Amino acid sequence: MIRTAGLTKRFGEVLAVDSIDLDVRPGDVYGFLGANGSGKTTSVRMILGLVLPTSGTVELLGQPMPRGGHRVLPRVGTLVEGAAAYGHLSARANLNLHDASGGPAGRSTRRRRIDDVLEQVGLAGTGRRPVKAFSLGMRQRLGLAAALMSQPELLVLDEPTNGLDPQGIREIRELLLRLNDNGATIFLSSHLLTEVEQMCTRVGVLDRGRLVVQDELANLQALTGRSVVHTSEPAAALAVLDGRVEKRDGERLVVRADDPAALNALLVGRGVPVHELVAERRTLEQVVLERSEPGPVG
Amino acid sequence: MIAVELRKLARRPRTWATLLMLDLLPTTVAVLLAVTHLGPRPGQGPAFLSAVLSNGTLFSVAALAIVLPLFLPVAVAVIAGDSIAGEAQAGTLRYLLTRPVARSRLLVAKLVSVLVFVLVAVVLVAGTGFVVGKLLLGGQPLTASTAVTSVSGSTLTPVQVALRTLLAIGYVALSMIGVAAMALLLSTFTDSPLSATLGALAFLIGSSLLLTLDAARGLAPYLPTRYWLSFIDLFRDPILWRNVERGVLLQLVYVAVLLGAAWANFSSKDITS
Numbered sequence: 001m002i003r004t005a006g007l008t009k010r011f012g013e014v015l016a017v018d019s020i021d022l023d024v025r026p027g028d029v030y031g032f033l034g035a036n037g038s039g040k041t042t043s044v045r046m047i048l049g050l051v052l053p054t055s056g057t058v059e060l061l062g063q064p065m066p067r068g069g070h071r072v073l074p075r076v077g078t079l080v081e082g083a084a085a086y087g088h089l090s091a092r093a094n095l096n097l098h099d100a101s102g103g104p105a106g107r108s109t110r111r112r113r114i115d116d117v118l119e120q121v122g123l124a125g126t127g128r129r130p131v132k133a134f135s136l137g138m139r140q141r142l143g144l145a146a147a148l149m150s151q152p153e154l155l156v157l158d159e160p161t162n163g164l165d166p167q168g169i170r171e172i173r174e175l176l177l178r179l180n181d182n183g184a185t186i187f188l189s190s191h192l193l194t195e196v197e198q199m200c201t202r203v204g205v206l207d208r209g210r211l212v213v214q215d216e217l218a219n220l221q222a223l224t225g226r227s228v229v230h231t232s233e234p235a236a237a238l239a240v241l242d243g244r245v246e247k248r249d250g251e252r253l254v255v256r257a258d259d260p261a262a263l264n265a266l267l268v269g270r271g272v273p274v275h276e277l278v279a280e281r282r283t284l285e286q287v288v289l290e291r292s293e294p295g296p297v298g
Numbered sequence: 299m300i301a302v303e304l305r306k307l308a309r310r311p312r313t314w315a316t317l318l319m320l321d322l323l324p325t326t327v328a329v330l331l332a333v334t335h336l337g338p339r340p341g342q343g344p345a346f347l348s349a350v351l352s353n354g355t356l357f358s359v360a361a362l363a364i365v366l367p368l369f370l371p372v373a374v375a376v377i378a379g380d381s382i383a384g385e386a387q388a389g390t391l392r393y394l395l396t397r398p399v400a401r402s403r404l405l406v407a408k409l410v411s412v413l414v415f416v417l418v419a420v421v422l423v424a425g426t427g428f429v430v431g432k433l434l435l436g437g438q439p440l441t442a443s444t445a446v447t448s449v450s451g452s453t454l455t456p457v458q459v460a461l462r463t464l465l466a467i468g469y470v471a472l473s474m475i476g477v478a479a480m481a482l483l484l485s486t487f488t489d490s491p492l493s494a495t496l497g498a499l500a501f502l503i504g505s506s507l508l509l510t511l512d513a514a515r516g517l518a519p520y521l522p523t524r525y526w527l528s529f530i531d532l533f534r535d536p537i538l539w540r541n542v543e544r545g546v547l548l549q550l551v552y553v554a555v556l557l558g559a560a561w562a563n564f565s566s567k568d569i570t571s
Contacts, residue, residue: 045392045568045569045570048392048396049395049396049398050392050395050396050568050569050570051568051569051570052566052568069396069398070398070400073396073397073398074397074398076396078392078393078396080392080393080396081389081392082389083389084388084389084390084392084393085388085390086306086388086390087388088309088310088311089309093309097302097305097306098393098397100301100302100305101299101302101394101397101399102397102398102399103299146393
């Protein structure tokens, strides 16, 4: 759906994006992670043909960008660096203009599609209220509504949950997952690890313009070969596990053990009460910190 | 896209406020003239004002002459300066371009909507001038039997006056398109509509200033405001075409060059707004 090769952007002296090779496949919920200033938005803008690459190529839905944009962009919904709308107009009037600027196609269904997306994002009750009276979260919902208007195959969303409260974030997350179930591919850029961890199937991590990770989330969250044990008698457990405990934190022990079931059997067999036992997985945060270079973001 | 841009223009309260203001100034002048009967002496003050006291039908042209030096260019520069930079500042430009609207099409649509505004503004000013002139200042009705005195002193038939007024409207509109092209060009360079508008006005003020300077006489034929008021020559008898022709040619060259530059800049620009 999105494929870039050696994509590079230089703003004067600053190398904003450094030869990245993105690969977003059909059906993915792709999380594009990176700190503020790591080049996420510049990459997104190059993918959409807003910023022209210094070198490298972008292929969007099989077409080279920006040349093929007029063919494929109608099938892409976008939300780039915050939603934007005409403040003196209502949500409905804004969506109407947005849709009409794509040409006369879909005119007959416009009204119904506007009703649908306003319902989907939870703005159905705003009526004639001008957008300038909207909260940040409502504007963000309106931006999302605009992205959904043309029932796109691909959604390119830059920080979609910006400005939303926890309840709103949850609603939007469920909406996006529902769209993904219905076949839409989602490319989501974010600086929030948890957001990506909760939603995405594939992850790309950008660190100071370079793509340092690109893999399935499941692969990244591989087992570490350790188990975490909660016990009310840590001293007894320490005695049983002699030398295999890597870390002790009160009643929480991190134990080197490939097979949690065997570990459990061992502890219970020796009369150590086990309150909780889980195989440890690496968190996305660990992966990101490992692969990113230390030091301040340039 | 043109229809969408016209809808945007029509739905902005500012558009209507601007048009109202444009018509208010000539109306005020007409009221003052009607009440005081104190017209400027021939050769002084805005063009035609000395003539309108005796014949109100000429007030539509006088109204154009009143708004042309400052009011009309300001209004046009505001609308045209806002065209691209306003979308950039509001953040809507990136959504238009990924809708997608081709950059050249967006530029053309913006240009056309500014042109429509210019034409509506000019026609409305002329129309308002005609109506208030007739109502407040009176004069002979425009029938075939009466005649209007031209600037040169001879008489013009009402048909001649009507035709020449139309020509004058066209000429003033073209002059304003030059302003619009300048503001549009600047609008593709900056994300601040205010900068684009003021930049275009600075360009015009600079031109007007140089026109008053003897040392800049060599430059005068090439300055954009040099022939702005030459539409008065259309009301001489016979019509003095020389300056009108030069004015048309000069504006066309300015418009072509400025729009070409606007297109070249906008079509290859990184949109980071």
